[in-house]
Amino acid sequence: MPPALAQQAPAADTTRHQTLSEVTVTGAATHFAAPVDGTTITAGRRNELITPRDVNANLVQNNMRQVMARIPGLMVWENDGSGQQINVATRGLSPNRSWEFNTRQNGYDMSADAFGYPEAYYNPPMEAVERIQLLRGGAGLQFGPQFGGLLNYELKRGARDKKIEFETSNTAGSNGLFNSYNAVGGTVGKVNYYAYYRHRQGDGWRPSNQFRVDDVHGNVHVALTERLTLNAELTYLTNRLQQPGGLTDAQFAQDSRQSTRERNWLSTPWLIPALTLDYKASERTRVNLKTFGLVASRNSVGFVAGLPAPDSVNRRTQQLAARQVDRDDYRNLGAELRLTQDVDLLGRTHTLATGLRAYRATTLRRQRGTGTTGSDYDLSLTGNGLFTNEFDFTTTNAAAFAELLLHLSPG
Template structure:
């Protein structure tokens, strides 16, 4: 198909060239004949395709995706409530994605795969338009900002082997590619989507864009608010984005984009299991608040050096703040009025400041060996992040959002991360069907930490200045063997998780940091078969192995004088293995049913996950003695063994309707595999649950559409996480049955 398209395109160009020459030249000489050139292979994803899931092309821009487990999600075609970032619908056809569902606003997503923790998606390398958006990818990788999915054009998901070109994270990479209005070919266009839903939900998305000459612009403003499905869970979210690009000449294009994001949400806190059974959506906290302010800017340059070589350079920066105030005790401790003061207890205030800058340059070129075209992709990266952390401030006794404190912050820490990296991959075409993609990543990381962890009287309890530098090499290799429109793929890639800021800070009176503390390291292996059969079957079936070594934890130790302390050190390893499969089938296309009846598509996305510790040393203090155990063969926490998502979609002309069923098996909240819940709700089994969602879209014209749906149609009462701190602590309920309706216009 690709070769035929290339041939047709080439013949068309030749015909136009010949026609132009005939009109301008009365005599044709040998030198005026068109000289044909081979065009590079391309993969087209139609803008108006109705499919929401695709594979990434082998090469996109300056990046090689061949040989990697990947998915491309077209957001315009996702059926579901994207306004509140309902990730079980967005990621329905990406097998094995585990999702925390406790945030009624969709402000902060929590996703993971293969037995990793979904905590603010910190095991994934999260990006927007190719640059980092988390707090600090190498020191504090939690994602407090997630793009409003109304504004996202497509989502790239790469597993495991993404570590070579994007970063070393075990989970892989998720890249949100924002709408840029690239399809607009007039000076001005306006787009608007207005959404209303359960629990006071209202969302307003408004965008403008246009093209004039060699310049192009696109900008949007999004406002979302709601009361939340629990008491004391209201929220307000604002997102603004602007993109301007200038095609200076046929070879050089510059782009500038700016993102602003802020939200304020009330935190209802966690509950115990007994409280959840009595009233799943109650709240015991009225005075807890959470605020985030995120500002990012990026400058992008694309330069076509020649027909075979291209260069991309990105410069990016971020200024972010994360603030919280509240009564953060476990839910079995009531937030009551102090009898002595006749006021509520003072709340705790925490504040983080993030200041990051970075740059990435990527170069790609084609060359030939023995008549076969090969491709080299290489690049360099620089990142520097500063975090100022203030914790345990003594706040006021009130109810509203207020960060004022009565005394200096007892905890005031400074963290600095510096990272440089070189990465390269080469796509070798051994035959027309068989390709091999070896790669390498060279990392240099430096973490610094200093400051105080407490104030005792007038004395600051300071941490010993920590400075940790390491350099290492991560190799990897991928391969593909093409069979028609299908392919067998495999890859191996090393990964690591750097020592985090929290691992470098400890109270020197109670804790000690192992001076030989090592980064967590390991590897991912994938082996699968994927592709299309005609226009009726789309599939990807694979097995994987994820080895996670040098996990960091605390073990109790005893000094020679008999005193005890906690040692933060490497405590053990875990291993995840399993199967991930997606099958999407259109029976009416197989049977060649008259298309006037519409089309029915069935899909099944399933994952089997066996995530267990193969060695995890635990030492605890019991009285005046130490007791050591090993949690070998215990299940990794937050890792369900089965995740199934299946559904059926019917579309006919302007109408599309989807019903989706989700099942997630039980999981443990701690490495001890505690089954019986603790009195405070922090530890215990997370039961299995299943859900049914239904949604649909009707396009009246190309300019007007309506979308709506009901999530959790059967009103399942469930929860997906137990929190030890924010936004709990305690059991965090998930959303009951709810609906949404969106009206959209594009003029």
């Protein structure tokens, strides 16, 4: 064999080898809250965070079926075209006006009575919502007695890097829909501000289903010191919704778009003031105090006889029947003090959360008043001018809570 083809010794390995130290990659899913979110412990609890602007959803009509689409086990009702009445619940509970949730806006109560009548007649426009916080089941018991948990709408704040910023969104759609959302915000010195006005109207998908909704909100955050911030908020809603009545199975099969009532109306004016103090005593201690109120009403007028009774002219009197008038007035006042404190124990840092709550709600309910025979929104009484039923309900609540987040392993 020629020498050139003889087996030769392999060349020396010139590859350089280097052993790297281990690398730990940590992160958090954006659709879950941080283990300690403000003054609330969420670690180990079923919670969700939704950012409406990042969801492919119809925000103009508060379409919660689309906004909440990726949350498993959530039930959504849609019972009016205005989008004003949001109806959501977790599996097995009734979604009616979200009454199985403790509904809040920026952390304070917004329902008629958090204990006696927790129906959410007011809901903010999704265009104004920065994120939606959902704490399920027992995780929300520190906020109220509802089995579903906490549903909290956190509204937008003004831009931090601009003195003024204006936003407008105008939408037109079928069935006479028109929506206009206009907002202004910014930061001037130590003051951050944001305000919006929203108008929405439409004729509805069925006859006698028109609606008109107007709401306005303003919030101002003032940095009193580097550690102390004062926030003042005011929200006002006024609306008028026409209700076309229910349908029997036979009527639905015949024409699902027909209306059985032309003279039924609902209106829920809603005013919510709130003041918040946020104090960061140190990197390990944070205190939050919220005081809030509610001045609101639920007014309805209509022909309320059950189906299939028609709302037609009486042959004897040659007139339509007198409608029924029902009116509720709500007056609430509450305060919540919450504190989180990091504590060192057994070589690790843990978090203690404590809180106090005081709340008083009054409801004046007047029912079965004899109204007019007209067709417009008219709360006038006829006959003796009195309501058949009058009730005065009062709820007083005082509560305290404490919980400790223990870290048994690093992280």
